[in-house]
Amino acid sequence: MEKQRTLDEVGEFGLIDILTKNFNTTKSTIKGIGDDCAVLEYSADEYQLVTTDFLLEGIHFDLVYTPLKHIGYKAVVAGISDIYAMNGTPKQIMVSIAVSAKFSVNALEQLYDGIRTACQNYKIELIGGDTSASMTGLAINITAMGTVGKDKITYRSGAKVTDLICVSGDLGGAYAGLQVLQREKAVYNQNKDSQPKLAGYEYVLQRILKPEARFDIVEKLKENNIIPTSMIDITDGLSSELFHICFDSGVGCKIYEERVPINEETGTVCAEFNLEPIIPALHGGEDYELLFTVPLSAYEAIKKIKDVAVIGNVVEKEKGLGMISRSGDFIHIKAQGWNTSEKR
Amino acid sequence: MEKQRTLDEVGEFGLIDILTKNFNTTKSTIKGIGDDCAVLEYSADEYQLVTTDFLLEGIHFDLVYTPLKHIGYKAVVAGISDIYAMNGTPKQIMVSIAVSAKFSVNALEQLYDGIRTACQNYKIELIGGDTSASMTGLAINITAMGTVGKDKITYRSGAKVTDLICVSGDLGGAYAGLQVLQREKAVYNQNKDSQPKLAGYEYVLQRILKPEARFDIVEKLKENNIIPTSMIDITDGLSSELFHICFDSGVGCKIYEERVPINEETGTVCAEFNLEPIIPALHGGEDYELLFTVPLSAYEAIKKIKDVAVIGNVVEKEKGLGMISRSGDFIHIKAQGWNTSEKR
Numbered sequence: 001m002e003k004q005r006t007l008d009e010v011g012e013f014g015l016i017d018i019l020t021k022n023f024n025t026t027k028s029t030i031k032g033i034g035d036d037c038a039v040l041e042y043s044a045d046e047y048q049l050v051t052t053d054f055l056l057e058g059i060h061f062d063l064v065y066t067p068l069k070h071i072g073y074k075a076v077v078a079g080i081s082d083i084y085a086m087n088g089t090p091k092q093i094m095v096s097i098a099v100s101a102k103f104s105v106n107a108l109e110q111l112y113d114g115i116r117t118a119c120q121n122y123k124i125e126l127i128g129g130d131t132s133a134s135m136t137g138l139a140i141n142i143t144a145m146g147t148v149g150k151d152k153i154t155y156r157s158g159a160k161v162t163d164l165i166c167v168s169g170d171l172g173g174a175y176a177g178l179q180v181l182q183r184e185k186a187v188y189n190q191n192k193d194s195q196p197k198l199a200g201y202e203y204v205l206q207r208i209l210k211p212e213a214r215f216d217i218v219e220k221l222k223e224n225n226i227i228p229t230s231m232i233d234i235t236d237g238l239s240s241e242l243f244h245i246c247f248d249s250g251v252g253c254k255i256y257e258e259r260v261p262i263n264e265e266t267g268t269v270c271a272e273f274n275l276e277p278i279i280p281a282l283h284g285g286e287d288y289e290l291l292f293t294v295p296l297s298a299y300e301a302i303k304k305i306k307d308v309a310v311i312g313n314v315v316e317k318e319k320g321l322g323m324i325s326r327s328g329d330f331i332h333i334k335a336q337g338w339n340t341s342e343k344r
Numbered sequence: 345m346e347k348q349r350t351l352d353e354v355g356e357f358g359l360i361d362i363l364t365k366n367f368n369t370t371k372s373t374i375k376g377i378g379d380d381c382a383v384l385e386y387s388a389d390e391y392q393l394v395t396t397d398f399l400l401e402g403i404h405f406d407l408v409y410t411p412l413k414h415i416g417y418k419a420v421v422a423g424i425s426d427i428y429a430m431n432g433t434p435k436q437i438m439v440s441i442a443v444s445a446k447f448s449v450n451a452l453e454q455l456y457d458g459i460r461t462a463c464q465n466y467k468i469e470l471i472g473g474d475t476s477a478s479m480t481g482l483a484i485n486i487t488a489m490g491t492v493g494k495d496k497i498t499y500r501s502g503a504k505v506t507d508l509i510c511v512s513g514d515l516g517g518a519y520a521g522l523q524v525l526q527r528e529k530a531v532y533n534q535n536k537d538s539q540p541k542l543a544g545y546e547y548v549l550q551r552i553l554k555p556e557a558r559f560d561i562v563e564k565l566k567e568n569n570i571i572p573t574s575m576i577d578i579t580d581g582l583s584s585e586l587f588h589i590c591f592d593s594g595v596g597c598k599i600y601e602e603r604v605p606i607n608e609e610t611g612t613v614c615a616e617f618n619l620e621p622i623i624p625a626l627h628g629g630e631d632y633e634l635l636f637t638v639p640l641s642a643y644e645a646i647k648k649i650k651d652v653a654v655i656g657n658v659v660e661k662e663k664g665l666g667m668i669s670r671s672g673d674f675i676h677i678k679a680q681g682w683n684t685s686e687k688r
Contacts (some may be wrong), residue, residue: 005449016475017448019456023463023470028438038438038471040489043387052438052472052487058479059442092373094382094396097483098403105349105362112363119367126367127382128396130485131360135402141440141474141485143396145384 029048034248035080035156036232037146051082053144057137064188065196068107070209071140072114078235079144080122080287081213085233086155087221090150092127093119096141098134111138114312122215152227153197154292159230159249163293164315166218166228168307170261171238172277175284176269177201205263206310211288217308218290224301230293237285239333242321245293252319253333257326282333284322366636378592379500380426380576389586390491395426397488401481405464408532409540415484416458422579423488424466425632429577430499431565432492436471437463440485442478455482466559496571498636503574503593507637507658510572511545512561512651514605515582516621518613519628520613521545521552547609555632560576561652562634563682568645575636581629583677589637596663597677601670626667626677 007015020033030047031039042048055065055075063071080090095115099108119126124144184196198205213233221228230249232241238260246253262277270277293314294302302308314324321333350543351359364377374391375383379391394545399419403409407415424434439459463470468488528540540551557577565572576585580602606621614621637658638646648654654666656676665677 004451007443007445007447007449010449012475015449015452019452019475020470022460029469029471032469032471032475038436040436050436050438050471050487050489052440052474052485054440054442054474054476054485055422055481056442056476056478056483059477092382092384093396095392096398096489097397098398098400098483099351103351104353105351105359105499107348108359108363111543125373125376127373127376127394128386129377130396130398131363131391132398132400133403134400136480139398139400139483141396141398143394143438143487145394258610270629 031155036085036180037088039153040094041087042147045150047150047153049083049086049088049148050144051144053078053081053082053142055140055142055276057139062181063138064185064186066209068110069117071138072111073210074114074117074143075140076118076122076124077160077213078210079142080124080146080234081233082219083144083146084213084215085231085290086148087218087228089153090144090145090146091122092125092145094127094129094131095312096132098132098139100134100136100138103138122213131178144293152222154228154231155248156230156245157248159245159251159293159314160295161251161314161316162296163229164296164299164302164310165242165253165255165290165291165293165312165314166259166308166310167234167238167289168214169287169289170263170266170268171234171287171289172280172284173204173207173263173266174211174286175208175280176266176273177204177206178286179273180204180269181208191228201269203263204269208286211286213288213292217305220305220308224305226294226298226301228292228294231290234287234289234291235285237283237284238291240285241291242333245291246317246321250312250317251316252315252321253312253313254319254322254324256324259309259311261309261311263285266286350682354652361477362566365425375499379534381431381432383430383598384499386491389494391494391497393427393430393432393490393492395423397422397486397487399484399486401483401513402502406525406529407482409530410553411463412454413458413554416455417462418458419484419486420459420462420466420468421555421557421632423486424468425577425579427490428557428559428562429575429634430492431496431562431572431575432490434466434468434488434490436469436489436634438471438473438487440474440476442476442483444478444480444482447482451608466557496566498572498575499592500574500576500589501592503589503595503637503658503659504639505595506640507573508635508640508643508646508654509586509635509656509658510646510652510654511582511595511597511633511635512558513631513633514607514610515578515623515633516614516628517548517551517607517610518555519552520617520632521548521550522630523617524548524553524613530564539621545609545613547607548613552630555630555631558634561649570638570642570645572636572638575634578631578633579629581627583626584629584636584676585635589635590661590665593658594658594661596665597656597663598659598663598666598668599677600668603653603655605653605655
């Protein structure tokens with residue numbers, strides 16, 4: 001009998017390859033499985049972008065410390081972030097929820113309040129969905145749709161040697177915030193009368209509880225006539241996303257630890273938890289920042305864009321994926337482990 | 345303090361109304377929440393249709409008696425059936441799965457084998473999805489997309505007084521098949537050495553395990569130049585779907601029990617379970633047949649289409665929703681209970 005392979009053995013990306021290997025696409029599908037969004041023919045000068053995301057209680061969020069309104073907001077952000085990562089503009093979302101009887105109508109209204117706030121902030125529409133019972137907890141699926149100019153679409157696969165590697169915002173904050181929340185949950189589980197100590201952690205908590213999608217960066221790139229050669233949003237961590245871009249583009253990369261942007265509060269929290277800040281920045285994920293590459297010639301233009309850091313450059317594939325540490329050492333970057341959720 | 349309403353109190357359709365009441369749509373969205381699909385502007389002569397469906401282990405399927413290949417196939421059918429119900433043509437699907445560690449890679453390959461078979465049979469493409477871990481069991485979300493001619497789109501809301509009410513295929517078979525499966529499961533749970541008795545139940549088992557979406561009916565309507573005035577697919581049961589069409593169209597209906605198509609095997613199984621066959625036909629659901637209305641003038645044309653039955657006609661709203669029983673009584677039709685899954 002053939003050996004039954006486990007999910008751990010093949011890993012997540014391996015699983016996706018195995019499951020989807022025998023599916024064909026036609027000419028109306030420009031790009032199927034394998035980027036942040038699927039890309040479909042749409043009009044003479046635009047493509048349509050479509051992406052779908054699962055968010056599950058116990059896997060992607062913990063209701064002990066996450067208000068339902070924030071879960072709704074974050075679900076939308078997670079969906080549309082993939083559209084921005086293709087240099088596109090999100091237009092519509094579909095939201096499916098499966099809920100167990102433990103949820104009241106008022107609780108679900110809070111969830112939809114968060115969804116509505118995100119729709120307003122990002123100027124997108126909720127156009128439908130599905131409502132279902134669930135055996136355990138809350139499951140949410142978001143499908144996001146948008147459009148992108150055919151001359152502006154940015155895949156993971158276009159990075160070229162000598163391109164600059166850029167990231168928006170700062171990294172590792174969401175992971176740091178999660179550590180704080182999990183610590184306070186542990187304290188609360190010991191003593192139900194305790195009050196969580198969240199003062200002084202405002203930034204990192206906002207990073208994990210109410211992240212934003214970087215539409216402002218996509219707009220700034222447009223204003224400055226910069227079309228990235230590759231782009232991806234940082235959901236699983238910088239290392240994992242660098243791996244995707246380098247693998248899909250057939251290149252390597254060299255980044256510099258000292259240039260990876262980390263917020264001061266993230267640094268403070270990391271110190272509390274005896275963690276080198278570069279670790280959550282590389283492997284933490286959930287920051288919803290953009291990682292992208294631009295031609296060397298765009299250096300002067302990119303420098304002017306606030307909140308974008310150039311962290312390194314694209315190198316030949318043979319040189320691999322590396323980081324120059326603060327002490328000058330070359331560290332080989334590896335994408336870490338099985339992720340809870342990965343876009344195909 | 346405001347009373348916390350439970351999901352049972354507001355019911356499923358009430359919940360959808362509550363959650364989605366403050367969402368607005370723009371002019372590029374022709375129809376948002378409230379039909380089988382959302383309808384978006386697409387090209388000069390076509391709309392785009394989008395729909396999303398949850399399928400959850402323990403709610404929508406039971407792995408004890410459902411092969412994973414069939415679950416994959418049925419998930420696709422459930423998604424694209426909504427596209428056909430708008431008189432459209434499905435083109436693409438996105439499939440998201442969340443799985444717990446109990447599933448082997450080979451098991452998931454079977455799931456995708458069913459998805460691939462359905463994609464081939466219905467000539468649609470899998471263009472992407474999301475893969476996630478799950479705390480318990482298997483959850484699947486299918487987003488289906490397609491197109492429909494602007495002059496052919498069929499909503500739930502267009503039924504007019506005197507229109508004929510038609511259904512494709514036959515009803516109640518899926519429910520009958522489910523009764524057989526549940527009985528055999530109960531026997532198996534009593535005695536793990538027992539073999540399930542499934543011979544003689546082939547038709548009803550196929551109805552529940554491997555339903556088909558009625559693209560052939562949509563094609564036949566097109567060939568005969570019939571554009572239904574309203575249409576919906578039968579997922580929750582004839583009574584529930586009649587309710588949707590009548591409510592959205594502002595009309596009533598009168599159907600005849602003797603004209604509701606029921607397969608002979610379905611009747612035999614119902615007799616075994618001491619069930620009037622009309623009950624699962626009205627309330628059983630999961631048959632994925634089409635319920636639609638056509639103008640009276642289309643009577644001759646509709647009679648020629650194989651596998652379509654005229655079961656009654658549309659009446660004034662004030663007359664309500666009624667069925668004339670075999671004994672000539674007028675029975676008021678009510679849509680039953682909380683459904684496990686309802687499209688918005």
